[in-house]
Amino acid sequence: MARRDSQGWLFVLPAVIWLLAVNVGPAVYMVGHSFFAPRYSEERGASVRRWVGLENYRRFFAEDQLVHSIWFTVGVAVVSVAAELALGLLFAVMAWRATAFGIRLWRGLFAVPMLMAPVAVAYLATTVFAHEVGVINGLLHRLLGVPFESLPRWRSDRFWATLAVILVEVWQWTPFCFIVFLAALAAQPEDLREAALVDGAGEWQVFWHVTLPCLRPVLLTVLLLRLIEALKLFDVPYGLTRGGPGTWTQTYSMWIKEVAFTRYDMGLASAMSTMLLLALTALGIAVLPLLRKQLAISEEP
Amino acid sequence: MARVVLRNVTKRFGDHVAVSGLNLDVEDGEFLVLVGPSGCGKSTTLRLIAGLEELTEGEVYIGDRLVNGVPPRDRDVAMVFQSYALYPHLTVYDNLAFGLRMRRRQLGLSKGDIDRRVREVARTLGIEPLLGRRPKQLSGGERQRVALGRAIVRHPKVFLFDEPLSNLDAQLRVEVRRELKQLHRRLQATMIFVTHDQIEAMTLGDRVVVLRDGVIQQVDTPQRLYQEPANLFVARFIGSPPMNLLTGRLRSEGDVVRFETDGFSLSLPPAAVPSSEIGRIVLGIRPEDLSLAVERANNYNVGKAGRMQGRVEVVEPMGAQQLLYVAVGANALAVLSRSEENIQPGQSVPLVVRVDRLHWFDPDTERRLVVGTATLER
Numbered sequence: 106m107a108r109r110d111s112q113g114w115l116f117v118l119p120a121v122i123w124l125l126a127v128n129v130g131p132a133v134y135m136v137g138h139s140f141f142a143p144r145y146s147e148e149r150g151a152s153v154r155r156w157v158g159l160e161n162y163r164r165f166f167a168e169d170q171l172v173h174s175i176w177f178t179v180g181v182a183v184v185s186v187a188a189e190l191a192l193g194l195l196f197a198v199m200a201w202r203a204t205a206f207g208i209r210l211w212r213g214l215f216a217v218p219m220l221m222a223p224v225a226v227a228y229l230a231t232t233v234f235a236h237e238v239g240v241i242n243g244l245l246h247r248l249l250g251v252p253f254e255s256l257p258r259w260r261s262d263r264f265w266a267t268l269a270v271i272l273v274e275v276w277q278w279t280p281f282c283f284i285v286f287l288a289a290l291a292a293q294p295e296d297l298r299e300a301a302l303v304d305g306a307g308e309w310q311v312f313w314h315v316t317l318p319c320l321r322p323v324l325l326t327v328l329l330l331r332l333i334e335a336l337k338l339f340d341v342p343y344g345l346t347r348g349g350p351g352t353w354t355q356t357y358s359m360w361i362k363e364v365a366f367t368r369y370d371m372g373l374a375s376a377m378s379t380m381l382l383l384a385l386t387a388l389g390i391a392v393l394p395l396l397r398k399q400l401a402i403s404e405e406p
Numbered sequence: 407m408a409r410v411v412l413r414n415v416t417k418r419f420g421d422h423v424a425v426s427g428l429n430l431d432v433e434d435g436e437f438l439v440l441v442g443p444s445g446c447g448k449s450t451t452l453r454l455i456a457g458l459e460e461l462t463e464g465e466v467y468i469g470d471r472l473v474n475g476v477p478p479r480d481r482d483v484a485m486v487f488q489s490y491a492l493y494p495h496l497t498v499y500d501n502l503a504f505g506l507r508m509r510r511r512q513l514g515l516s517k518g519d520i521d522r523r524v525r526e527v528a529r530t531l532g533i534e535p536l537l538g539r540r541p542k543q544l545s546g547g548e549r550q551r552v553a554l555g556r557a558i559v560r561h562p563k564v565f566l567f568d569e570p571l572s573n574l575d576a577q578l579r580v581e582v583r584r585e586l587k588q589l590h591r592r593l594q595a596t597m598i599f600v601t602h603d604q605i606e607a608m609t610l611g612d613r614v615v616v617l618r619d620g621v622i623q624q625v626d627t628p629q630r631l632y633q634e635p636a637n638l639f640v641a642r643f644i645g646s647p648p649m650n651l652l653t654g655r656l657r658s659e660g661d662v663v664r665f666e667t668d669g670f671s672l673s674l675p676p677a678a679v680p681s682s683e684i685g686r687i688v689l690g691i692r693p694e695d696l697s698l699a700v701e702r703a704n705n706y707n708v709g710k711a712g713r714m715q716g717r718v719e720v721v722e723p724m725g726a727q728q729l730l731y732v733a734v735g736a737n738a739l740a741v742l743s744r745s746e747e748n749i750q751p752g753q754s755v756p757l758v759v760r761v762d763r764l765h766w767f768d769p770d771t772e773r774r775l776v777v778g779t780a781t782l783e784r
Contacts, residue, residue, distance in 0.1 A: 296491035299458050302478040303485045303566075304505035304556070314504070318495040402495055402540055 132382065139375035161376035170352060170360055178357040181267065182335035185274040189331060190324065192275065193282025198312070200283075201290045212287070219280040227344025230273045234259035234345065260346050263353045270342050270354055274335065282327055289323040290316070322399040329392045333385055357381060408469035408563040408596055409434050410455060415464035417450050417620075424450040426620040428464070432564075432598060437590050439599045439611030442643070447620035448600045452566050455598065457481050468563060479509070484557035485566040488573060490549045492541040498552050499524060499537040505560045527559040547578050554586075558593070567599040571606060583609055604644050608632070616640050634765075638772040641690050641765060647729055647740045650691045653769055658682040665689055669735020672714055678761040680775040687775070690765030693729065693742040698749070699756035712759040718751050732757060 139161050141154040165171070200212055218226070233240045236258060245251040257265040293316065301311045339358040342348060348355035348363075355363070361381070365374035410432040417425040425447040432438045440448040453459040455466060457478035466473050473481050484505070492501050502524045506515055515523075528534045531551050541549055550570065557565055571579045587610060590597055601607055607614045608628040616623040616631065616639070624636040635641035641649050654667030656679055663682045665672045667689075676682055699713060716732035716739065723745060730741040730749060734757065741757065749755065766775040 294489065294491065296487050296489045297493065299456075299478075300485065300487055300491035300556075301493070301504070301508075302458065303456050303481075303483060305479045305509040305560070306504075307477075307479060307508075310508055314508070315493055318493075321495070402542065 135375050136379050136382075138371060139379045140372075142372040157372065161372040162380075164373055165376045165380065170355070173352075174355060174357050174360045177267075177354065178336060178338065181271055181274070181338060181356070182332060185271045185278070186328065186331045186335050188271070188275045189278045189282050190328060192279045193327075194286050194320075194324075196279070196283045197286035197290055200287060212284075216280045216284055218277045219284075221277070223277060223340035224344050226273060226277050227341045230269070230341070230345050231260075234269045236260070261350050263350060266346050266350060266354050269345060270338075273341050273345060274338070277341075278331060278334075282331070285323060285327050286320065289320055293319055322396065325392065325396045325399055329389065329396065332388065336385060336388075337381070409467070410564055410596060410598065411465075411467040412451070412455070413465040413467075415451070415454060415466060416462045417447070417454055417459060418462045424620050425454065428620070428622060430615065430622070430625070432596060435594045435596055437587075437597045437599065437610060437612045439601060439607040439614045440617060441601055441604055441607035441611075441614055442617035442623075444602055445619075446617040448602075448617050449568055450620075451617070452485075452568055452598060452600045455481075455564070456483055456485050456566050482562050483564045483566055484560050484562035485568065486553045486557050486570045488569040490541075490553040490570075490573075492549055492552055492556075494541050496540070497537065498528075498533065498539055498541070498544070501541070501552055502527060502537075502555050502559050505556065523559050527555045531555050531558075546574055547582070550574060550578075550582060554589075558589075563596065565595055565597040567597065569601055570599075571601070572603070579606075586610060605646060608644070616643060634774065635690075636774050638688065638690075638767050641767065641774075645692060647693050647742070649765065650693065650696070650737075650739045651767075652689045652691075652737055654687065654689060656680075656682060656684040656687055667735060668737065670714055670737075672712065672759070674712060674761055674764070678764055678777060680766050680777055686769050688767040688769050690767060691739070691759055692763065692765075693740040695760040695763040696732075696739060696741040697758055697760075698741070698743055698747060699758045712761045714757050714759070716755055716757050718749055718753045718755055721749055721751055730755075 140156060140158060142157045142160065143152045144155040145151075146153040196215070200208065200215075232238075234242075236242060236256065237253065239259065241259070242251075242256045245256055246253065257268075259265045259269045297315055297319065298311055301315045302308075306314060337358050338356045339362070342354045342356055343359055343362075346354045348359050352360075357377070358381075361374050361377045364370050364377060410430075412428050412430040415425055415428040415430075416423070428447075428451060440451055442448050450459060454461055455468070457473065457476060461474055468481055468483065493504060496504065503520050506513065506520045506523065510520070524537075525534070528537055531554060533548065533551050533555060536544060536548055536552070541552070544552065550573075553570065571582055574582060583606065586599075599607075599610055601610075608631070611628055613625060614628055614631055615625045618639050624631060624640045626634075626636075631640060631644050635644060635649075638651065641651065652665075652667050654665050657664050657666060658676075659673075661676070662673045663676050663679045665674055665679070665687075680687070714734055716734040718730055719733050719738060720731040722729040722731075726745060727742050728745050728747070728749070730743055731738050732741050732755060733739075739757070743749070764777075766777065767773065768775055
């Protein structure tokens with residue numbers, strides 16, 4: 106028995122080492138860092154760390170940028186994830202029973218945005234949203250005759266810049282939702298649908314009362330994954346708007362990057378990262394029991 | 407309650423013909439079983455009645471109403487699936503209430519009505535304590551019962567069963583089979599039941615339809631299917647252990663007719679054969695119509711007729727009876743004998759066949775030949 110236990114440990118060891126080295130280690134280092142501030146030491150002639158207790162957190166809560174940054178990040182995340190889920194589900198349902206010629210190719214093409222690096226997407230988007238030479242404004246001007254002076258200012262107007270960020274996010278991540286939902290729909294037993302049809306439900310009722318509830322675990326999983334990713338949003342606004350106008354479209358992650366590598370305030374940046382880590386962990390803890398309950402219910406008997 | 411009538415029903419999937427020119431009248435209140443090997447079109451037929459598949463040709467009537475093109479929801483049928491297809495996210499109560507809720511307005515039911523009906527059905531099926539549970543928390547037998555309840559609660563015109571017993575263990579299957587029969591007697595409802603299991607078909611059906619490659623082979627009561635199979639397929643399919651089938655020829659010899667086949671011949675009275683001279687014919691003998699001569703010779707007092715000599719190859723004890731495989735000439739015959747007989751493999755035994763229970767078939771058309779009426783002379 107003891108021998109088997111030690112062998113078991115041996116198998117788990119690589120994973121444990123990996124987790125400690127790559128996840129837990131840096132996280133602990135970061136949290137630790139949030140209690141220190143750099144100080145120039147005369148005798149060493151270099152910067153040394155000084156214990157400052159919760160000072161970095163006090164400064165964090167005093168930052169002007171704080172409230173807007175959180176609101177903007179949460180707002181963009183909620184709106185874009187909601188749109189991604191809704192559109193992904195809509196397209197998945199449309200493609201699910203479709204048998205049109207070339208449907209496979211179409212499904213494949215739909216996945217392309219997901220395969221592109223977000224930062225590349227953001228830079229490409231700059232050409233789409235450029236004011237006078239951009240694709241969108243060009244179409245608005247030529248096809249709809251919108252005069253130049255009333256074209257949306259995608260990168261210098263707060264509203265339009267926010268919308269641009271959301272549009273790019275949705276464009277890139279809807280395919281992910283689409284593919285996962287399509288797979289989940291395809292995996293649903295046909296019997297259930299048929300049972301409901303014979304039971305007296307119409308197609309719409311079947312979707313609403315059977316298909317959709319059975320998708321709940323998948324919906325929740327995708328929601329959680331996408332929300333965590335979206336709350337860490339960085340690449341798209343960084344490449345597309347540079348956080349502008351002003352710091353309006355600066356997400357929380359961009360703000361951390363600015364504090365860390367523009368202001369070189371590692372203590373404050375660590376405190377900010379720690380807060381983000383706590384928030385996302387709390388989100389996970391809140392959603393996981395729900396997810397577990399859904400999985401327990403809907404698992405195939 | 408309603409009759410179900412199928413007229414020239416054909417269903418094709420691409421090039422594959424699943425059901426071909428099917429004509430069937432299911433009487434009001436009848437328990438009809440569709441049986442056949444997998445791929446014979448029995449499930450497709452059921453799904454055509456339910457409206458889950460569209461007809462390629464023909465007509466389906468439920469009651470006196472032509473239901474071609476009518477969606478499943480408006481056919482007033484209930485179906486029990488092999489997988490039970492219980493809604494996993496709903497409790498047993500909500501599973502039972504689902505159909506009533508979906509059609510609450512059309513049926514003019516109040517919430518109280520639904521509650522009353524759900525509880526009544528739960529009580530009759532003995533699943534009241536399970537009403538708050540979800541399907542995942544139920545055993546196979548309990549799920550089966552809920553699926554049944556979901557059908558009963560709607561008071562449909564016709565019940566459709568698609569192999570509902572095949573996921574149950576042997577013991578439970580026998581139990582549920584009995585319950586289904588009682589249920590049918592109590593509800594007096596039209597029930598159509600699909601199975602690949604001939605024992606299930608025989609025990610449940612008022613009448614049984616044997617299907618093969620989408621074509622009806624025979625529609626009859628279980629007794630007549632067994633005693634007078636219409637063709638070789640039915641003869642092979644119905645009965646366990648299956649009927650012994652021997653290909654040979656008939657030759658007249660004085661006042662007896664001899665059936666001659668590989669390695670042995672059998673004397674038979676002329677009254678037991680379709681015709682005294684036939685070049686090629688298939689003789690069918692049920693295992694229970696063969697007995698060891700030592701055993702019940704007196705019961706088959708036919709003189710030399712119907713006697714043969716064989717050597718026991720395998721003995722399979724089955725409790726009250728034992729199944730013997732006896733080599734006779736080049737054939738091995740299955741013989742059902744009483745267990746008291748102490749028979750050892752290798753033993754030579756005299757066999758007697760019940761000459762009034764022989765089955766004859768034309769090897770080419772595979773059709774049954776009636777004794778004394780065959781016109782075939784080859």
